Amino acid sequence: MELYRLWLCLLLCSHQLFADSYWSHIPGVGSVQLTDLRSEQHNLLAQHLNLDLTQAKQWLDELPALLDDLSCSTLDIQSQQVPAYIDASYQVISYAGVLKLHADDKSKKTIWWLPWTLIPLLSQLNAQLADLSMQMHQPLLITEPERGQKGQFIIVSGSSNSSPQYFALALDHLDQPELLWSVNSASTGFEDLAGTMAQPLLMREQKTKPELPALSLLLPNTGVAEQKTLVYKVDAMTGVVQARLKAEQNISELSGAMALYDQNRDSTLDSLLFCTKTGQIWQVQIENNQFYDVKAIADLSGLNFSDIQFIRALYVAVPVGGSGSDFHSRRSQWLVLLSALQQHHSVFVALKHQNEQRPVSSDLVNRTLPQAPELAFLTDQDLQQIQQKNGWYSQLTGRLTHMPVVAAGVVYLTLLAQDTGQVCLIEHASSALMALHLHHASSVYRQPIFPLEKAIGALSVKASTEGGFALIEQNNQQVLIENMLEISPDCTHCSKTIQQGSFPRWQLMGTYHSEEGSYE
Amino acid sequence: MMLSSKGFILVTTLMLMLILSCITLPMLVQTQLSQKLAGSATLSFQLKQQTQSKHVQQLQQLTQGAVEVGLFVLAPCPALYAAWSDITVQCEWHQLRTTERSAHHQHSVTSFLIRQSLPEGGWDGAL
Numbered sequence: 001m002e003l004y005r006l007w008l009c010l011l012l013c014s015h016q017l018f019a020d021s022y023w024s025h026i027p028g029v030g031s032v033q034l035t036d037l038r039s040e041q042h043n044l045l046a047q048h049l050n051l052d053l054t055q056a057k058q059w060l061d062e063l064p065a066l067l068d069d070l071s072c073s074t075l076d077i078q079s080q081q082v083p084a085y086i087d088a089s090y091q092v093i094s095y096a097g098v099l100k101l102h103a104d105d106k107s108k109k110t111i112w113w114l115p116w117t118l119i120p121l122l123s124q125l126n127a128q129l130a131d132l133s134m135q136m137h138q139p140l141l142i143t144e145p146e147r148g149q150k151g152q153f154i155i156v157s158g159s160s161n162s163s164p165q166y167f168a169l170a171l172d173h174l175d176q177p178e179l180l181w182s183v184n185s186a187s188t189g190f191e192d193l194a195g196t197m198a199q200p201l202l203m204r205e206q207k208t209k210p211e212l213p214a215l216s217l218l219l220p221n222t223g224v225a226e227q228k229t230l231v232y233k234v235d236a237m238t239g240v241v242q243a244r245l246k247a248e249q250n251i252s253e254l255s256g257a258m259a260l261y262d263q264n265r266d267s268t269l270d271s272l273l274f275c276t277k278t279g280q281i282w283q284v285q286i287e288n289n290q291f292y293d294v295k296a297i298a299d300l301s302g303l304n305f306s307d308i309q310f311i312r313a314l315y316v317a318v319p320v321g322g323s324g325s326d327f328h329s330r331r332s333q334w335l336v337l338l339s340a341l342q343q344h345h346s347v348f349v350a351l352k353h354q355n356e357q358r359p360v361s362s363d364l365v366n367r368t369l370p371q372a373p374e375l376a377f378l379t380d381q382d383l384q385q386i387q388q389k390n391g392w393y394s395q396l397t398g399r400l401t402h403m404p405v406v407a408a409g410v411v412y413l414t415l416l417a418q419d420t421g422q423v424c425l426i427e428h429a430s431s432a433l434m435a436l437h438l439h440h441a442s443s444v445y446r447q448p449i450f451p452l453e454k455a456i457g458a459l460s461v462k463a464s465t466e467g468g469f470a471l472i473e474q475n476n477q478q479v480l481i482e483n484m485l486e487i488s489p490d491c492t493h494c495s496k497t498i499q500q501g502s503f504p505r506w507q508l509m510g511t512y513h514s515e516e517g518s519y520e
Numbered sequence: 521m522m523l524s525s526k527g528f529i530l531v532t533t534l535m536l537m538l539i540l541s542c543i544t545l546p547m548l549v550q551t552q553l554s555q556k557l558a559g560s561a562t563l564s565f566q567l568k569q570q571t572q573s574k575h576v577q578q579l580q581q582l583t584q585g586a587v588e589v590g591l592f593v594l595a596p597c598p599a600l601y602a603a604w605s606d607i608t609v610q611c612e613w614h615q616l617r618t619t620e621r622s623a624h625h626q627h628s629v630t631s632f633l634i635r636q637s638l639p640e641g642g643w644d645g646a647l
Contacts, residue, residue: 265596317599332599409602438603461608461638469638489601504637506583507598509613511575511632515564517625 020110022063025179027116034060034114049120066122067112070095072129072424074416075136076102077401077455081474083143086153087174091475094139096125096197097159101174104475113177117163117184128160130423132344132399133306137199137256142236146202146215154180156217156236158196158256166196166219168239181239189241190232194223198256202236203269203286216242220274222254230254231274233289243289245272249296253277255308260286263334265315273297273313279305279340279361281351297336298351302361303393305340305347310403312337318352319439319489320387330489335391335438337411339400344420346400348413350438351391359390367441368395369448378442383492386440394441396434397449405459408486408498409438412459412471415449431455433480437487444485444495456480469498567620567627575618575629582616582633589616598634609636 022034026044037045037060046056072095079091082101089105099113114122129136139157144150156168167182185193198220205214215236221229231245255277263271263285272291275281279300285293314337317330334353339346351359365386386392398417405412412435419428433450436443457475464470464482471481488494581587597611612635619628 262596267596314603314605315596315599316603317601319601330599330601406603406605407608408604409600439601463638487602504635507634507636508579509598509632509634511629513568513627513629515625515627 020064020112021175022067022112022114023177024114024116024119025182031176031178034063045119048116067098067100070098070122070125070129071100073426074418074424074429074455075129077416077426077457078136078138079457079475080138080141082171082174083141083153085144085151086171090174092139092141092155094136094157096128096136097157097163097165098122098125099139099155099157099169101171111174111177113169115159115163115165115167115182117165118159121160121162124162125160128162132418132420132423133341134197135256135307135309135341137197140200140202140217142202142215146204154236156200158198158200158219158222161195161197161222164193164196164223166193166200166239168236180237183234183239187239192228193221193232194225195221195254196256197222198258201258201260201272203233203260218258218260218272220254220256220258222256225252231258231272231284231291233286233291243286243291245284245291245294248294251276251280251282257308257311257338259311259313261313261334263313271313273311273336275308275311275338276301277305277307279303279308281311281336281338296358297353298359298390300340300349300351300361300364303340303342303347305342307341309339309341309346309400310337312403313353314406316438317489318387337404337406339396339404339413341399342395344418345398346396346415347393348396348400348404348411348436349391349393350411350441354390357390361393363390365389365392366394367392369397369443378440378492383440392441394436398430398432401431401455402458405461406438407461407469407471407484410444410485410487411436411438414456414459416455426455429455435481437493439487440492442493444487445481450480452480463500467500469500563622564625564627567622567625571618571620571627571629574620575616575631578616578618579631579633582614589614591615597636609638611636 023031024034025031026041029041032041042053042056046053049056049059051059075095076093079093082090082092089103090101091104092099092101097115097118101111103109137158139155142154142156144152151172153171154168155171159165165182165184168180170178170180183190185191201218203216203218205216217234217236219232219234228247229244230247230251232241233243234241253276255275257275259273260269261271262269270285270287272284272286273281281297283295283297284291314335316335317332320331321329336351336353338349349364365382396413396415398415401414401416412433415432415434417430422428431452433452434448435445436448456473460472460474461469462472468483470479471484472479483497485495486498488496578587582589591612591614595611595613597609614633614635615630616633617628617630619626
């Protein structure tokens, strides 16, 4: 009997301990657990949902089931790890603004953060998650190294397009999430905010006060209609607007993918790449809260993109030799790497960023892998075209799940081919890893595509015990490629295994002599 | 007549001696100068070679990690053919200066090098 009581007690306690928690922020009240509301808070919730008190109670009872419906396992592979100083067992994922922190250990505990304005719209979010023509951007995590303060962890997220808002959540303690700030079209300075399906960009200001690095965020306005403001620059801690990028040209349907880079290579990030969903790419300079010199870089709208997933700039020595055998002349220049959605699959583009001309989609060479891998032979003519034209693109066999990794001149892409009928079920999806040559999109390894048993998270490179480098999956530390290859400039298809022993590498940049004095 | 002819010989001899010395002295000076010039080139070449061989030696030591030199700035990496995502490869600029002196002369060779390294144990992450 005693033992039975003990068991019962343990069961009840553990139930309490492992229960999922549902958090939101009631304006004027603060952070609340939806399962633990006081009567006046319950009234506020009922008002907000336009329900009477008993219906609101019923809504709360059904909330776990509602959120289970929302869960999308194909999206879950985009989860980001919560830093170890908070709790390494948790991962965070955003379902169009609804944040889910789920532990992947035995407890399976889940913490939900429901933005207050999204609560009445929860049932509509499913449709957005299932829309394969749009990219679900994941939140930005600000951790200790960026913030410079111990124990701090901030999540900045956009939300769905039906109730656009950006918000920042302080999660120093997982059991006590606090809303730092949130902005929507009712907030001062954000009157024309129309769409927030984007990943905010972090920007570190030049240090004026050495004790505290000032952090800013760049928030794109991704609405469908033509907007007056394209990008807001806000203070990361308060959400107060510092600057705005006004639309002077006719730019509409901004995508949520942007990238900051250091164009003049002076160690300060000074340029922003942004694009429209159809593939018009623009660049703007940023300095001291000023946006200036908006320039069109390329117009890829001929490729019929529905949304841009990721965009980055990479500084590379690009071969400019005339033919396949003459491969030694190279020019240092920026490449714009971007992946975009075309129907249900992704397209990866490597575009040369040239100041004098504005390439259109026909200036790119189609390097899509043919169905039969033996046909994927690179002819001299293809190579010449890539070198003379503005880069290449390749249609992938699935949807890109993570930002591609470029390691030693090889682009690694993680693909997921979803079942169009059951988009959110990972069981119906197949995944693969793809490795392409950065300069001409040929296969570097024996085969260009490695089929995978199950979907993988973010990629990373680890030193292997055999003296080389291995490509692994971050979450499960699963080894994907044991000995990574590096491309070599000696010939078009040359590659060799990367050796740990070859690092550090020294490169002589220049030598000069000087003489002083005289002989007597 | 005798006296005047004696004086004439003396004056002539003196003038001849003057002319001769006028010719010889610059020749001597010139020889010395050209010797010096020739020598200075050799000395300068020797010093240059000495400095350069020492510089090459130091460069080797530097790349083997035996010595450390002035590391003056952390700069973005130069463009590579086998490119890495920007945050992956770390680049340091090193300045190696070798100076050799002789009595009133010095010759120095300065090289700029970039050390590219991958973080220990690999790196995690996106572009």
